[in-house]
Amino acid sequence: MTKVTFNGETQTLMYRMTVRDMLERMGLAGKRVAVERNGRVVPRAEHGDILLFDGDRLEVIVAVGGG
């Protein structure tokens, strides 16, 4: 089993997942988001290629109102 952190919460993966799989699982497929994995940005074009490993830390962000 693979455990990854998604925006600070632990998620358990039952099978090997890519960043794109993970976004789908979190209901974010096709949404305008940006992803950081272990402190590095994962470009959108690579979401389908990058596999997640045990202990990976993902940050997924959007733009919200702010000053």
Next chain:
Amino acid sequence: MNDPLVIAGKRYASRLLVGTGKYRDFDETRAAVEASGAEIVTVAIRRTNIGQHTGEPSLLDYLPPSRYTYLPNTAGCYTAEEAVRTLRLARELLDGHALVKLEVLGDPQNLYPNMPETLKAAETLVREGFEVMVYCSDDPIQARMLEDIGCVAVMPLASIIGSGMGILNPWNLRLIIDKARVPVLVDAGVGTASDATIAMELGCDAVLMNSAISHARNPVLMASAMKKAVQAGREAYLAGRMPRKLYMAEPSSPTEGLLTALAA
């Protein structure tokens, strides 16, 4: 009047930049931004809410990036590292967009900038090709340092963020404006229209505000007032005010041709 604001080589007709935070809803955000005439709007970068985003509208649907220039900020960041990571993500989110607002805070109560961390973040960001507009203290020496690093605009506070206390130290702002070779914007502290006018009369190139509009009783009407206030201040600055004549009146009407007093 053709008098564009030029930031990082790009021209803008409006000298008012507005934030998009603290509105009742996205409809009010859009109405206020439209009334302000702003072309550059700041946005914050935050984690998606797990399980909440499916089907919900987003800010970007209401303020299309095709019409507005987004200025992603680093509000809430207290270290250079957090700020740099946030803006790398913003650049990815906005398809390579380089224009950003850097702010590194030093204290959660007064939201005053942490200048050593701000300088450190600015160096990294400029090296990575970002066009950095930077929130800073109103210290002319640090403003110059940020300019020397390569920031495309310096944005000293007029008073602390969200306070609405107005222009507290016009002398420091003038010291920064007189030396700067990049646009100087007042960022933070404007409370009402006259504050924005004073900032522009001092020679600021533009004003950035959020709470002054979003926390007004009628935000859309205040946005319209701010648009006019910034324009009025800019025109007054360009026109050049009359010299102050302290303790010396000068009539505006002719002093000749007055009626003679009737003989007593």
